[in-house]
Amino acid sequence: MPHRAxxxxxxxSLVAMILFIALPIVSVVVQSFYIQHERVVSxxxxxxxxxxxxxxxxxxxxxxxxxxxxxxxxxxxxxGTYIDRNHLAFSEVGAILSDNNGLRDIIARVxxxxxxxxxxxxLAYTFIVTPLAMLLGFAIALGVNAIPPFxxxxxxxxxxxxxxxxxxxxxxxxxxxxxxxGIIGATLQSxxxxxxLSLKSSAVLTWITMIVYGIWHNAPFSFVVxxxxxxxxxxxTVESAMVDGASRxxxxxxxxxxxxxxxxxxxxxxxxxxxxxxxxxxxxFSAEANATSLSWAIFNDLRGQVDALFGSAxxxxxxxxxxxxxxxxxxxxxxxxxxxxx
Amino acid sequence: MTPSARKxxxxxxxxxxxxxxxxxxxxxxxxxxxxxxxxxxxxxxxxRDTFWDAIYGVRTIAQTGSAFTSDxxxxxxxxxxxxxSVINTLxxxxxxxxxxxxxxxxxxxxxxxxxxxxxxWILMAALVFRAMPHITLVSGYLLPFFEMNIWGYLxxxxxxxxxxxxxxxxxxxxxxxxxxxxxLDESAMVDGCSRxxxFRLVVIPVMWPGVxxxxxxxxxxxxxxxxxxxxxxxxxxxxxxxxxxxxxxxxQQEGNVMFAVAAVVSATAPLFVLVMFFQRQIxxxxxxxxxxx
Numbered sequence: 321m322p323h324r325a326x327x328x329x330x331x332x333s334l335v336a337m338i339l340f341i342a343l344p345i346v347s348v349v350v351q352s353f354y355i356q357h358e359r360v361v362s363x364x365x366x367x368x369x370x371x372x373x374x375x376x377x378x379x380x381x382x383x384x385x386x387x388x389x390x391x392x393x394x395x396x397x398x399x400g401t402y403i404d405r406n407h408l409a410f411s412e413v414g415a416i417l418s419d420n421n422g423l424r425d426i427i428a429r430v431x432x433x434x435x436x437x438x439x440x441x442x443l444a445y446t447f448i449v450t451p452l453a454m455l456l457g458f459a460i461a462l463g464v465n466a467i468p469p470f471x472x473x474x475x476x477x478x479x480x481x482x483x484x485x486x487x488x489x490x491x492x493x494x495x496x497x498x499x500x501x502g503i504i505g506a507t508l509q510s511x512x513x514x515x516x517l518s519l520k521s522s523a524v525l526t527w528i529t530m531i532v533y534g535i536w537h538n539a540p541f542s543f544v545v546x547x548x549x550x551x552x553x554x555x556x557t558v559e560s561a562m563v564d565g566a567s568r569x570x571x572x573x574x575x576x577x578x579x580x581x582x583x584x585x586x587x588x589x590x591x592x593x594x595x596x597x598x599x600x601x602x603x604x605f606s607a608e609a610n611a612t613s614l615s616w617a618i619f620n621d622l623r624g625q626v627d628a629l630f631g632s633a634x635x636x637x638x639x640x641x642x643x644x645x646x647x648x649x650x651x652x653x654x655x656x657x658x659x660x661x662x
Numbered sequence: 663m664t665p666s667a668r669k670x671x672x673x674x675x676x677x678x679x680x681x682x683x684x685x686x687x688x689x690x691x692x693x694x695x696x697x698x699x700x701x702x703x704x705x706x707x708x709x710r711d712t713f714w715d716a717i718y719g720v721r722t723i724a725q726t727g728s729a730f731t732s733d734x735x736x737x738x739x740x741x742x743x744x745x746x747s748v749i750n751t752l753x754x755x756x757x758x759x760x761x762x763x764x765x766x767x768x769x770x771x772x773x774x775x776x777x778x779x780x781x782x783w784i785l786m787a788a789l790v791f792r793a794m795p796h797i798t799l800v801s802g803y804l805l806p807f808f809e810m811n812i813w814g815y816l817x818x819x820x821x822x823x824x825x826x827x828x829x830x831x832x833x834x835x836x837x838x839x840x841x842x843x844x845x846l847d848e849s850a851m852v853d854g855c856s857r858x859x860x861f862r863l864v865v866i867p868v869m870w871p872g873v874x875x876x877x878x879x880x881x882x883x884x885x886x887x888x889x890x891x892x893x894x895x896x897x898x899x900x901x902x903x904x905x906x907x908x909x910x911x912x913x914q915q916e917g918n919v920m921f922a923v924a925a926v927v928s929a930t931a932p933l934f935v936l937v938m939f940f941q942r943q944i945x946x947x948x949x950x951x952x953x954x955x
Contacts, residue, residue: 321776325857330784333769333828340825341791344802351805392809456685463682466670473941475682478690480937480944485693486886488903489926492910493692496699496923501708503695503716536688541948548949568674597795600888603907615797615889622801622893630805637798644793652786659782 345641351634355397356627360384394631401635408639409433435636438612442643444527445613446595449534454587456535457542458580462572464543465550476544483540491604494533526610530601538595542587549583550576589651596647614640693930700927701730704920734924738909744925746898747905750816751885754901757820758884759877762827766880767873769828770835771861775844785836788829796826797889804893814896822894823884830883831876837950838872839865875947878940885933902929 327334360383367373403410416429430436464475482490497504500518509517519525553576561571599615602608608616614636621633670678699707702722709715719729726733738744773781803822807813842865850860892904900908906929909922937944 321772321778321857323778326772326776326778326781328858329772329861330769333765333832334784336765336821336825337788337791337828340803340822341794341799341828344799345794347802347806348798351802392805460682460685463678463685466675466678467682475686476945477937477941478686480941481693481934482689484882484933484937484944485930486888486903486933488888488907489929492906492922492926493696496708497692497695499708501710503713506709506713540689544945544948548945568670593793596793597797599795599797603888606910615795618795618797618801619889619893622797622804628804630801633801637801640795640798644795645790648790648793652790655786 348634348637348641351393351630352401352638353396353398353631354394355401355631356394356629357384357387357391358395360387397631401631402639405433406632407435407635409435434612434617435639438614438617438636441527441611442596442598442613442615445531445534445598446592448531449538449595450588450591452531453535453538453591454542454584456539457544457587458546460539460543461546461550464547476547479540479543481540482536483538487537487600488604490537491533491601494529494536495605498529520607520610523610526605526607530605530607530611533601533605534595534598537601538591541591545583545587546580549580553579592647593644596644614643693934696923696930697927700734700920700923701732702920703731703733707923708919734920735928737918738921738925738928742909742921744902744905744928747900747902748928750895750899751901753816754820754823754891755881755884758823758827759880761820762824762831762880763873763877765824765828766831766835766876767869769832771839771865773832773836774839774842775847785833788832792829792833795889796887797893799826800890800893807894813894814899816895816899819891819894819899819901822890823887826890827880827883831880834876834879834947834950835872838876839869841872842868871943874940875943875950878936878943879947881936882933 360380361377362380362383363375364378365373365375402408405412412433413430416426420426420429431440460479464472464479467475485493496502498508498519499505500509500520505517505519509515519529557575557579558571561575566574597615598613599619602611602613602616603619608620612620618633618636618640621629621636699716702716702719703725705721705725706715706719709721715721722731723729725731773785799822804813807818812818846868847857847860847864850864851857855863886903888903888907891901892907895901895904897908902925906922906925909918909925
């Protein structure tokens with residue numbers, strides 16, 4: 321296809337992506353170097369008839385407003401936002417490293433810094449949910465594959481629901497069931513005979529609930545892909561493995577799993593990308609006290625109580641984008657090599 | 663191979679079937695339970711005593727005289743004006759699907775038919791864009807949109823969702839057009855069609871299965887989005903999902919939880935119907951990327 325025709329065809333799509341994905345990334349970069357203006361303070365002299373005159377500092381609301389109108393970006397801050405307490409917290413981490421009571425203390429105190437707290441849940445969620453959901457999906461696929469064809473349609477229908485449902489809605493549905501007055505939460509309370517047992521009360525329980533939710537939400541995707549892969553397993557290979565005396569397990573281990581490996585790479589890639597942006601479950605489970613994620617931290621900065629903290633949100637966004645690139649780098653490098661070989 | 667050799671031994675068959683049944687219950691029960699509970703009063707669905715209250719509707723009968731009540735739905739749809747957010751969702755999803763499919767088919771076709779080096783780079787850039795958490799992009803939009811005074815309106819959210827959707831649509835349709843033989847449109851061009859005529863007269867008639875599948879996923883992205891719509895739409899223009907989230911803010915007030923439950927069920931119902939009618943396309947769409955990508 322000649323260049324002209326190619327660009328004529330792809331132009332709308334390219335323009336949309338440049339305007340609303342590439343430019344916003346530039347905008348994030350720029351914003352991350354700025355910080356909102358401090359309030360303009362002016363000296364006001366108040367005199368009373370007897371006490372003489374006193375000078376005091378007052379916030380000049382009108383002047384602050386004017387300054388914000390003129391320079392909506394705020395003032396230049398360089399890398400200041402990146403290393404402040406709410407992000408990489410260099411000085412705090414330095415203080416912790418130089419004065420601590422062993423590894424446990426370091427971990428506990430670093431975890432209390434907002435950025436590291438969000439990062440640790442994001443990474444834990446991504447790297448626990450992805451493999452477990454794939455394992456569950458594979459097990460379901462093997463199970464469904466052995467079932468009479470008549471039942472497969474309805475089973476696939478119900479299996480798709482946890483994945484297709486709006487993430488926020490799915491999280492709410494599960495949250496209402498596990499809350500202390502919901503069916504699962506109340507039943508757990510009576511089983512353990514502990515009326516104060518609540519999934520919100522401890523960080524560990526919150527993390528477990530969210531990870532179980534994540535597996536429930538992600539397993540159907542692996543299931544569907546692996547199930548489709550199972551239909552294309554070469555029967556000749558399976559049969560010759562049987563002739564050679566391979567047991568059922570050995571056939572799965574040495575024929576089926578190698579056949580599904582390329583699919584597994586694809587599923588892992590997609591799910592890592594999706595789980596890294598975990599956000600809705602935290603809103604749905606109102607779990608922000610015990611578990612925050614990078615996406616949630618950005619969201620929280622943007623709808624700050626007083627003013628949106630654009631600079632802070634942008635800095636977290638930049639760090640998140642860096643994380644995405646690190647996550648994707650093995651794939652990008654491999655694709656680049658394959659492309660060059662062609 | 664004889665069927666008997668393939669058959670599972672009985673204990674394994676029982677375990678495997680039992681496992682599948684357990685999974686189906688885990689997948690389906692939360693939805694069934696919430697749909698059932700949405701017709702009860704709050705003291706039943708969130709009972710302090712026992713979950714049997716929710717099944718028999720003890721307090722629902724005491725308060726309303728019947729075992730089922732649609733108070734939650736009335737509250738959500740009429741009192742809290744869920745209806746307007748349903749209409750907003752309809753506008754947003756339909757526009758997003760139509761626009762992103764139009765852009766996506768043109769772009770995907772070009773990527774599938776061009777052998778130049780830059781197609782690789784465009785596809786790689788699309789992959790990286792696909793991996794961006796949406797909220798990071800939103801933090802880039804927000805300040806410029808405030809400055810340009812286009813924050814809060816439906817068209818803004820629509821065009822943003824279209825753009826966020828493009829990388830995925832491009833990949834999907836690119837791999838779909840690769841499966842349509844090149845000879846088809848090239849022979850049309852030999853017969854004297856221009857590239858665009860070949861696309862319009864020869865490719866468009868055979869592309870619908872791929873377009874419908876891709877359209878389903880564009881629909882799901884627009885319908886399920888929370889991060890973008892919650893941040894970019896003003897209160898009166900809210901779509902369903904941010905509206906549900908805003909119900910939660912006022913949860914303290916008596917009865918409002920049931921508004922949220924009813925709204926959640928209302929928002930899930932269209933997805934049920936979608937899966938029912940398009941199960942085959944959804945499954946093939948999920949696997950298409952895997953097999954070809």
